[in-house]
């Protein structure tokens with residue numbers, strides 16, 4: 612079948628997976644099954660239990676005595692993996708925990724309540740799904756709420772969940788995604804500016820133009836709920852993809868692995884570590900580094916018994932940054948592998964891409 616590029620800035624509405632899971636079905640509805648008709652996405656690559664995604668210690672990057680060694684580790688992590696677990700990043704455990712608790716509280720609300728913050732036609736923001744463009748498209752085992760967090764003027768606060776405090780089971784419960792996410796997005800912006808500064812150093816760039824462009828950058832947060840699934844080996848929480856961001860910062864709220872990155876044609880689990888933030892390279896840094904660092908393919912699998920939440924922030928440089936290979940990163944004798952686009956052109960291309968084709972390939976010269 613010929614695939615047709617659709618505008619992906621809005622998504623068809625689909626049933627809530629949480630509601631489906633509440634009914635405790637023995638089998639998964641066909642729209643979620645990925646292993647039929649040779650469409651064996653799940654089993655395409657074996658998993659590799661012995662490999663571990665690298666760790667990067669921000670405190671060691673900052674400390675003059677340990678800087679060089681950790682910077683080299685960062686370079687290898689970005690070049691060979693495109694992903695690492697960041698520790699000692701300066702965001703308090705309390706801030707991370709609050710964010711996780713709030714997301715859990717939101718998804719615990721009855722469906723009708725959650726729908727108060729549902730996506731509206733023509734927009735991806737709010738509670739719903741992303742990138743569903745046809746009635747026969749396979750679906751991810753996932754519900755989400757997507758909110759633009761920074762700059763402040765991009766916030767549509769009427770889609771940010773908030774409820775007055777209530778007593779339930781003897782405890783005072785409050786849904787305060789607004790203030791929690793306001794604070795969390797500021798924390799994420801600080802970490803992003805610092806880690807992008809070190810990433811550009813690890814590429815051998817002396818100036819801080821790129822990291823500074825994240826000060827006025829765009830920060831969009833997707834909060835995911837992956838309900839338990841009766842046939843976890845036949846569905847995907849999130850289909851394999853690479854992120855279109857500069858970098859992505861992910862907070863994994865589970866105590867079991869479900870996020871997987873493709874490394875040397877094998878899926879490698881990310882073991883959730885309390886207090887760590889998973890950082891992956893996005894396609895903007897891939898383009899700017901002229902392919903020295905690549906945006907890795909990743910996916911989420913689901914669990915038979917346990918629900919999982921994740922909080923994913925896509926971080927983009929400021930809208931006045933052009934997206935193309937940085938001149939100093941085109942090595943002698945080499946050429947630019949990617950085109951240069953304005954920020955606006957890049958997003959137009961992304962939202963009008965063909966879902967059957969590789970987005971990064973469409974950016975090649």
Ligand SMILES: O=C(O)CCC(=O)C(=O)O
Pocket residue numbers: 833835849854869870909910911921922923
């Ligand atoms: O929730 C996860 O583990 C992965 C989410 C993800 O990759 C995304 O939202 O782009």
Ligand SMILES: [Fe+2]
Pocket residue numbers: 852853854859909
């Ligand atoms: Fe992703």
